[in-house]
Amino acid sequence: MKYYILAIGIITLQINSLFAQKTPTNGRWNGYLQLHKNTVLPFQLDISEDTFEVVNNTERILLEVRKGEDSTDLLFPDFNSFLRVKIESENSIHGFWYNRLKGDNYKIPFSAKPYLPLDDVTSVNVSGKWETTFSPQSEDAYKALGVFEQNSNVVTGTFLTETGDYRFLSGTIQNDKLVVSTFNGSFAFLFTATVTENKLEGMFYSGNHWKTNWEALKNENFKLADADSLTYVTNEEIPVKFEFPDLQGNTFSYPNPDFEDKVVIIQLMGSWCPNCLDESLFYKSLYEKYATKGLEIISVCYEIPKSAEQRVEGVKRMKAKNDLPFHFVIAGSAKKDCASKHFPMLNDIMSFPTSIIIDKSGKIRNIHTGFSGPGTGDYYLEYEKNTTQLIEELLSE
Structure with a gap:
């Protein structure tokens, strides 16, 4: 009987060692998402001990690591999304990317291996x-x-x-x-x-x-339409007015006495939207600088989940993770026609995000469609400069 138990123990240890995860090599890795049979999306990862960072040019995304017995979950901080991986050897990682925003069954095969630079074999330049x-x-x-x-x-x-x-x-x-x-x-x-x-x-x-x-x-001279001209007021007789639940379930109304004689930015957005997050981080810097001078920001959220609880959960996660200090309300589903119905004084809501800037008298002074963030370089810096200047001017009126 002793030999039988010992044999079982040895087999168990061998099985456990067979399926136990290894420790990946530290440094830069190439990651791959297998979108289709012959289509692979490449990206880069930095791995150091138990730290995993996705690298997109100058953007770095630190993933939350949750280890299991035979797999590890790498959670994206701002979205309901994660990589579930098996670290098979110091030079090999395989698994899937799960994006719950697209549904419980949405997954794409993932693999990674240590970085190897490609040979420079091009004679063309796309700068x-x-x-x-x-x-x-x-x-x-x-x-x-x-x-x-x-x-x-x-x-x-x-x-x-x-x-x-x-x-x-x-x-x-x-x-x-x-x-x-x-x-x-x-x-x-x-x-x-x-x-x-x-x-x-x-x-x-x-x-x-x-x-x-x-x-x-x-075409060095090509320009897009001005983002401040795409959405506009079609009926000045209709005021900006709404009632939505806040993140605690209380009714939030606009306008209300707390916003009298204030400059107000109403941001139509969603917690699922990276461009909305970029804009929210810019607004955080604006709010921290100008809140004491009379700036208020209301983020009106249009969310993907069907249940009210999941909508609130997603917005709360984004708000807490990024320490966003302004007001958030839950308006409805992530559909532009839904937002258009809530703001009938405008021609159309074309994009999330869209921002409505209102002066102290309650008049709409600017509407900005979409958001071109830090990844656009000088275009973002110009937007940042112009928006800050507009807020300063409205606060001084």
């Missing part, structure tokens, strides 16, 4: 501005401005659209093939293209659920 059309020759066609910098065969940049930017893109050119991407737990964007002289032609993939073709021409 500069590109007049871009997504879904060309279709009724869904829309314009964008591609802005890229190339150093050797490494490419960074982004696309600006009239409803926001595609955030921090990075990637490479090999021969005449461009591949740039971003992965932040909510967005998994991949752009591929063939480069021919001053033209780009390729595909845009969003996760494994959507794709379209795109093309671009080199």
Whole structure:
């Protein structure tokens, strides 16, 4: 009997050691999301001891690590999304990316291996501005401005659209093939293209659920429509007025006496939206600087989950994680027509986020559609400067 028990113990130890996770090599890793059979989204990870960071150009996202017996969950801090991985050896990680925002069954195969730089075998350069059309020759066609910098065969940049930017893109050119991407737990964007002289032609993939073709021409003079002109007041007789539950379930009304003689930013947004988060972080800096001088900010949230509890949970997580000090209310589902019904004095709500800036007398003074954040470089700095100047002017009136 002793030998039998000993044998069982040895077998158990062997099985446990077989399935136990290893310790990955410290340093930069290449991560891969298998979007389709022949389509892979590459991104980069920095691993150090028990620390995992996703790297998108200058953006770094520290993942929360939760270890299990035979797998590890790597949670994205701002979104209901995680990587569930098995560390198979010091040089091999496999698993899946789960995005609960897309449903409980949404998952994409994931793998990673230590970083190896690609040989510089390109003679083309995509640095500069590109007049871009997504879904060309279709009724869904829309314009964008591609802005890229190339150093050797490494490419960074982004696309600006009239409803926001595609955030921090990075990637490479090999021969005449461009591949740039971003992965932040909510967005998994991949752009591929063939480069021919001053033209780009390729595909845009969003996760494994959507794709379209795109093309671009080199054009240093191309500009998008002014983001302050896309949404506008069509009926000045209709006041901005709403009642929504706050995060404690109490009814929040606007206008109310607490906002009299105040400059108010009403931000239409969602906790699922990375561009909304970028804007919220900018508004945090504004609020900290100008709240004592009379600035108020109300974030009106349009959320993906169907249940009120899950909607509140997502907004609370974002608010707490980023220490956002202003007001949050839950308005409804993440649909632009829903927001348009709540703000009938406007022509249309085209994008989350959209911000309505109201002066001390209660008059709408500016409406900004979408948000082009830090990934757009000088475009973001110009927006930051202009918005800060507008708030200062309204506070001084």
